[in-house]
Amino acid sequence: MLDTLMSIDLTSLMQSTIRLAVPFILAAIGGLFSDTAGISSIELEAVILIGAFAAFAGAYYSGSLYVGLLCAVIAGILLNTIYAYMVVGTGASAPLVATTLMLLAIGLTNFFNRALFGVSIEVVRVKSMQAISIPLLHNIPFFGKVLFEQNILGYFTFLLVLAQWFFLKKTALGLEWRAVGENPVAADTAGIPVRRYRAIGVLLTGIFAALAGAYLSIAASNIFIEKMSAEKGYAAFAIIILGKYTPGGALLGCLLYGFADALQLNLQAMGADVPNQFLLMLPYVFTLIVLFVSGKGRRPSGHGKFFAGRSHR
Amino acid sequence: MRQSYRFIELTIKIAMPIMAIISAFLLCGLMLAAAGYDTLEAYKAIWMGAFGSKTSIALMLNKSAPFILLGVGVAIAFRGSSFNIGAEGQFFAGALGCALSEGILRNFNLPPWLLITLILFSSLVFGGVYGAIPGYLKAKRGSSEVVTSIMLSSVMILFVGYMVNGPIQEPNKLYSETQEIVEAARLPYIWEGTRLHAGILFAIVFALIIYFILEKTTFGYKIKAAGQNRLAAEYGGINPNFITVSTFIISGALSGLAGGIEVLGVSWKLYLSISPGYGYNAIAVALLAQLNPLVIILSGLLFGALNAGCNQMSRMIGVPAALSALLQALVLLFVIAYMPLQSKIEKRLMRESL
Structure with missing residues (x-):
């Protein structure tokens, strides 16, 4: 076992760490847009699955990956419009609505996958996204290969983390945004449109989580597999808690996840003498440990508290 | 008025x-x-698939049994304000317990009623123990039971996958399944000329028992009190953590029992596709019945009919099941x-x- 571990090539391990972390990062950063405004992002799983299918179907029928991305974004917005209406609008229980949307996502994707692509022997594929090497930078030893040979979604993800950090920590709007999450009543008194911010947060979550799904189906692979989100959304939700509801914390958590996943895949590929199923279990067990360690975490104090709006008081 | x-x-x-x-x-x-x-044709095929003949009615009732048991399980956890969406994993834990205990007990030549009781009891225990984990994590650490129970679900499904490909695989090592259970362990048929097994009776009896516990006992009152207002219940001397863990155990036990019944009544062996996602849709069963165990019998029948009907429809006119x-x-x-x-x-x- 140890020998197998020692023989892994570090550069390729780190490369796959980043590649596997990207969908987690997209989902977790997306989720943070609603979590920091006080709305639980427990619906991530459903959005990822819908996004993966919409991207695949869009790319397949149009022949363009960018149309695929656009379809994913639209699907994510549509699904999270339901979530925003129910959770932000009517104060329905977030886990309940999220579970409903997950079942809906499974039902929709399974049904339309079979209706549109059938279950033939020949697997329907699209041409997947290609990596773009950044001139000069990708020649840097080790880091060049690990960081600067991503596909376009990969680069977008890195920028997104920076942008979110800047938005939340350095802008006035970001301060208002966090105030909505910490204390919706006080924010409302200060004239901040609490419910509008929250709804926008949920829609942003929809966009980025759907892109995470798109990454799974048209960037990291070129096919759609039923239930291909494989609980990544719930893992991202746990990572947000672990990362104490900050972009930096979420990024670290996701990289840790990507690393564990990469290690697991490497071990599988090298034929480690552990049954396959136990290696596949690792991410789930990892999430359980994360949740045990972080418990409820330090969440914004207004998190999960329904705000009915001024006219209702 | x-x-x-x-x-x-x-x-x-x-x-x-x-x-x-x-x-x-x-x-x-x-x-x-x-x-x-063609929508109308599809709906007609679903109806015929669920109620068209004696055979299809029996099939529909067999499908309803797990929906009722899992639905009641989800409902009792819900009443105590816990959200058990990991019923699928507890179902498989119970099915695994069933396969393991059958493997041990099959050589003892027990009378069928005793054999079946012992096996189903072990399913109950396996499901209950597995259900206790998210309850414990929620009570002790405040971890979101939605995430923990779904993660545990995935872990159990992978573990069963390992077991049926390894330690308890059938002797020829060809298929990913256990060997067929002995005849004495099979649930008896209760309707002449069909494959309707006793599972539906178990489901109805347990729905009645849970209804009785919820409505007529102090424990049931405590569950509902803790579910409605945790702080007030605590002030009134109810330990909400105890309610969380115990409702999760009952929920898991019922799911486990459903897994055992599915193996003893329908599949006669354990493999991964014995569940078409019962555990997830049980949430819909419970909520459609507004968490009332008696009404869950009805919503469970509806979902059983939808499942059985759609399977038939898919075979008849090719709309995906x-x-x-x-x-x-x-x-x-x-x-x-x-x-x-x-x-x-x-x-x-x-x-x-x-």
């Missing part, structure tokens, strides 16, 4: 789920048409979409009747 208020309240309670079902069928019909199928998952999800979506409407009407009635 009071009388008429109660009458209207009851009418709304009955009307809402029916509206949800009708809305789901309408929307699903549109999607079917959009995907290029995944339609049942879509229909069930839409039913749940409309149930929770109509919830605010229902409470609005109820509140208004309350004001007017005062």
